[in-house]
Amino acid sequence: MPNILNTAPELYRIRVAVPVHLYDCFDYKVTEDQYRQIEVGARVAVSFGRQHVVGIVTEKLQSDAPIDSSFQLKFITEILDDQTILNEAVLKLCHWSAQYYQFPIGEVMHAAIPTLLRQGKPYNLLARTWKVLDLNADDKFKRSEKQQDAYKVLKLHPHGTAETILNLSGIETATLKAIEKKGIIRCELEPQNFQPEPVQLAQMPLTPNEDQQKAIQSMVKAKNKYQAFLLDGLTGSGKTEVYLQVMHEVLKQGKQVLVLVPEIGLTPQTISRFQSRFHCNIVLMHSGLNDTKRLQAWQHAQTGKATIILGTRSAIFTPMPNLGLIILDEEHDLSFKQQEGFRYHARDVALYRAHLENCPIVLGSATPSIDSFYLADQGKLTHLKLTQRAGGALMPKMHLIDLKIAKKQQGISQNLIDEIKKRLDKKEQVLIFLNRRGYAPVLICESCAWQANCPHCDAHFTLHKKPYEHLHCHHCGTINRLPDACPQCHQQTLKPIGMGTAKVEETLQELFPEHKILRVDRDSTSRVGSWQKIYDQIHTSEPMILLGTQMLAKGHHFPYVTLVAILDIDSGLLSVDFRATERTAQLIIQVAGRAGRGEMKGEVYLQTLRPDHPLLNTLITKDYRAFAKDTLADRQIALLPPCRYAVMIRCESRSQDENQTFLTNMTQKLREHAGNLIDIWGPIPAPMERKAGRYQAHVVLLSTERAKMHFYVREWWQQILHFKPSNMKITIDVDPQELS
Structure with a gap:
């Protein structure tokens, strides 16, 4: 037992999350x-073991608070902030998240601050401001339209413009530096102005239909x-217009709005909508920003100072002194769940934050998660429905193509090829969806049936042809050269099987050589700004084929797309x-929803070997809500989440x-303490048993009593960490979203 004594009155202490x-x-x-100077929520530099780290002050201890005399307390090294940087609400949110998701509080708090602050850099950075030196240099930009446009904007602000504002307007830093080399503008470092600016309506709102009006009134109340x-x-039903009108009511009160989107690919169109509606300070927060711009935002x-904050999942931990509304768009999206390290779900953290901040929160989707439907059934969410497409647009008609009997060219049915040609001839756009990047998912030898498998994973190599021919494992990242012959029988009979987006692109170029084909996947959008360039091309009225993975399915507005093919x-x-x-149901509806969003009617074609599958027939003959109702009923019968609460323990070793x-022994200890309160499934091998040379197994814990399960699991999890072998990695995932 530690020796607990009362401290001497002259001993001043603080508690720090390290x-x-x-x-x-x-x-x-x-x-x-x-002690007098330090604020709770400020940073301090401390020595921890042999490390020198930056911590967050969580408490100023009273002089008579008990102390564990078995430890020799150290003095802090330095006070880094003269004021709190994490306000009370965010500190509470971090403590709750650490406890709920069973993760170290110090690492949770570090996730809540930008990288430069984690490194101990000063809080008050100077802002980069661009000023015009020559107001008569219009004739010096004949070769660069980008530079000419940037110069025109800068001339409107003779006293200078912050680089962050210029970037939000679409002016790249590289363009500014190119003009600077000509001696026409210069960059100066100036203290940032953090005074909030008044919000002005830049564009009149649209007239809402009956469903939209009802939703707006409910939220404003x-x-x-x-x-x-x-x-x-429904897809295209005007959810964004509802957001904008509710946001306006909140902004008029001088409050801030936090809008979360699942991926940075959605931010260009979203910020464009916000900027065209509101004249105010809007900031972006996502992984595509460099460290300086992330800190400034x-x-x-x-x-x-910022009134609208638009970001991906980590933005939920951003401190805001006047938070008045949280919007989570595409709430069903799996990207809101962090799958490594601190495995939080931004949707659930956002709900708790709204509760702490005493403000409304809106979860929006055309395909709400079964979890959200369940919360709505329980009365924990107010369910508002938009049943009409905005502007009178009709929902696209869906067709199934039976691949068992259809004539095909390189995996594309002849019927679909004919439909694509009709749309392109009518100067319309076509979207083709395939959730598999690369050229082909399998490379096989036709002589001996050898397959190119990853030596480290239970998975096939994917064949890529660009930037050079190679084999790539999308699970562990291993890259091998393409063999000249079969390694097993030495015959030159290697053949790619199946199709990825790169192969489909090649096929489409052969079928439609006169039309532009834009491929959108992780490979084609890896460069900074590449997605924005593709997005701009899509929004011309030029007939083209859009080909891509899930990146194309998530909430984008493509007004000229009339045909979608899966x-x-x-x-x-x-x-x-x-x-x-x-x-799968969400993906089908979301992809299908890209069709017919403008004035032209849309159609959707799904290629399948199982046209009689109940899921497909429910979606075609009924709708997603009917599917969700049936699925929730099935989950209730099977006692699966969300009808029971789940925790997953993942284990990996050699x-x-x-x-x-190890997992068998540890689950036996849990059974001894928790009895029948917790249903234990496993241990069983993971669906991909071997990944990156290590074997994976897991245990799933289920219970109808969340608080009691968390109580037992919290103590048991500390035992696991204490007893686990040093060569074993083990993680806990509260409310897991995937079994892999």
């Missing part, structure tokens, strides 16, 4: 002057209090994961026997 993988905060000594809404609207939000949907119908059919033995 970014190490330990689950406690740690006490440090400070002088009397430091909830301002200044916590209420959670599920905005369940964070500071604008933290000081209240080349292969069957893989989602055969998965062992009970959520696979939900993901030996599957070692995984199984």
Whole structure:
């Protein structure tokens, strides 16, 4: 037992969250002057073991607070902030998240601040401001339209413009530097102005239809209090217009709005809509920003200067002094769940934050998650429905193509080829969806049936042809050269099987050589700004074929697309994961929703080997809500989430026997303590048993009583961490979204 004594009155202490993988905060000594100066939520530099790290002050301890005398307390090294940088609400949110997701509090708090602040850099950075030196240089930009446009904008602001504002207007830093070399403008470092600016309406709102008006009125009534809404609207039903009108009511009060989107690919169109509606300070927060710009955006939000904050999942931890509304768009999207390290779900954290901030929150989707439908049934979400497409547009008609009997060219049915040609001849656009990047998913020898498999994973290599021919494992990242002959029988009979987006692109170029084909996947959009360039091309009225993966399916507005084709949907119908059919249904509806959003009618074609599958028939003859109702009923019968709460323990090591033995012993300890309160499934091998040379296994814990399960699991998890072998990696995933 530690020796607990009362401290001497002259001993001043603070409690600090340190970014190490330990689950406690740690006490440090400070002088009397430091104690008076330090604010809870500020950063301090401390020594931890042999490391020098940046921590966050979580508490100023009273002089008579008990102390563990078995430890020798250290003095802090330095106070880094003279004021709090994480306000009370965010500190509470971090503590709750650390406890709920069973993750070290110091690492959670570090995730809530930008990289430069984690490194101990000063809070008050100077802002880069661009000023015009020569107001008569219009004739010096004949060869660069970008530079000419940037110069025209800069001339409107003779006293200078912040680089962040110019970037939001589409002017790249590289363009500014190119003009600077000509001696026409210069960059100066100036103190940032954190004073909020008044919000002005730049564009009149559209007239809402009956469903939109009802949703807007319900949300506006909830301002200044916590209420959670599920905005369940058909694709193209005008959810964004509802967001904008509710945002306006909140902004008029001088409050801030946080809008979360699943991926940075959605930010160009979203910020364009916001900028065209509101004249105010809007900031972006996502992984595509460099460290300096990320910090500047964070500071604008933290000081209240920014009125609209648009970001991906990590933005939910951004401090905001006047938060009045949270919007989570495409709430069903799996990208809101962090799948590594701190495995939080931004949707659930956002709900708790709205509760802490006493403000309304809107979860919007055309295909709400089964979890959200369940919360709506329980009355925890107010369910609002948009049943009409905006502007009178009709929902696209869906057709199934049976691949067992259809004539095909390189995996594309002749019927679909004919339909694509009709649309292109009418000067319309076509979207083709295939959720498989690369050239081909399998390379096989026709002589001996050898397959190119990853030596480190239970998976095939994917064949890529660009930037050079190679084999790539999308699970562990291994890259091998393409063999000249079969390594097993040495025959030159290697053949790619199946199709990825690169192969489909090649086929489409042969079929439609006179038309532009834009491929959108992780390979084609890896360069900074590449997605924005593709997006701009799509929004011309030029007839073209858009080909891509899930990046094309997520909430984009493509007004000239009238035909959508899904080349292969069957893989989602055969998965062992009970959520696979939900993901597949959402994907079909989301992809289909890109068609017919403008004035022209849309159609959708799905290629499948299983045209009689109940999921496909429900979506075609009924709708997604009917599917969701049936799925929720099935989950209730099977006692699967969300009808029971789940925790998954994932284990990986060099030996599957070692995984199984350790997890079996540990689950037996949990059974001894929790009894029948927790249903334990496993241990079982993961669906991909071997990945990156290590074997994977997991255990799933299920219970109808979440609080009691968390109580038992919290103590048990600490035992696991204490007893696990040093060569074993083990992680906990509360409310897991995938079984892999």
